[in-house]
Amino acid sequence: MAKEKHDMELRPNPRTGRYRLISANWKMNLNHLEAIQATQKLSFALRPADYSYTEISIHPPFTDLRPLQLLIDSDRMRFSLGAQNCHFEPNGAYTGEVSAPMLSRLNVSYVIVGHSERRQYFFETDEVVRAKVEAVFRSQMTPIICVGESFDERQRGETETKLRAQVDSAVSFLAPELAERCVVAYEPIWAIGSGVSAKAEDAQQGAVTIRTVFESLWGKAVASKVRIQYGGSVNPTNAADFMQLDDVDGLLVGTAALDPESFARIIQA
Ligand code: PEP
Numbered sequence: 088m089a090k091e092k093h094d095m096e097l098r099p100n101p102r103t104g105r106y107r108l109i110s111a112n113w114k115m116n117l118n119h120l121e122a123i124q125a126t127q128k129l130s131f132a133l134r135p136a137d138y139s140y141t142e143i144s145i146h147p148p149f150t151d152l153r154p155l156q157l158l159i160d161s162d163r164m165r166f167s168l169g170a171q172n173c174h175f176e177p178n179g180a181y182t183g184e185v186s187a188p189m190l191s192r193l194n195v196s197y198v199i200v201g202h203s204e205r206r207q208y209f210f211e212t213d214e215v216v217r218a219k220v221e222a223v224f225r226s227q228m229t230p231i232i233c234v235g236e237s238f239d240e241r242q243r244g245e246t247e248t249k250l251r252a253q254v255d256s257a258v259s260f261l262a263p264e265l266a267e268r269c270v271v272a273y274e275p276i277w278a279i280g281s282g283v284s285a286k287a288e289d290a291q292q293g294a295v296t297i298r299t300v301f302e303s304l305w306g307k308a309v310a311s312k313v314r315i316q317y318g319g320s321v322n323p324t325n326a327a328d329f330m331q332l333d334d335v336d337g338l339l340v341g342t343a344a345l346d347p348e349s350f351a352r353i354i355q356a
Pocket of ligand 1: 112278319321340341342
């Protein structure tokens, strides 16, 4: 069964019927002591009503997962635990890697798969991303599949082709009941960590392209359930512009999520 925390008080967006999801990708930042402090500060900064509108997932480095799991459980915090990556094999001679079953055992609900930094610095191909999507589902977690075009691809008018190819490769093998549970993050590579976000209309267009791939594979009913996040230089000032879009159901936040107060303001936006 899925481990998403759609607790009783979490309400779907009345316009779309989908649950919103805002995720903090801490990347390789915050040791386990800093992680505990940041999570406590975030919890203090949020009001009970903030959890009614959106699910919040925190994706710390692997070494922080166990302490955060204990903190979230013992203080009954309403955060979902996330990971930034996993290996596609369940176990074996893969020195330095962490598997999906290991994450699942720590109550991880969401795993980011195919982040552009992993594709760029760790040479993850579409085939590897696909295998990881399968591994995450096999361990009853939900993948957050990152896709996005580079600056040059956008300049050449290849955004749609790139998004279609990345999404198709990552999900086309899934059964419809898993396809509809996917979360896809549209993250234009040029917008990540650059301080220059996409325009709202470009984020909406990217989300529509992604949803259309699901529609062509499984039809409207499945496509309408898929949650799509926007990621790339989201901050407290621009967050609301993206959350109002028809096809954007949440945000994947890097830099601004490292500061609990600014991440809280994004959630409240
Ligand atoms: C990310 O790493 O997924 C991201 C969106 O980073 P930033 O918010 O810093 O652009």
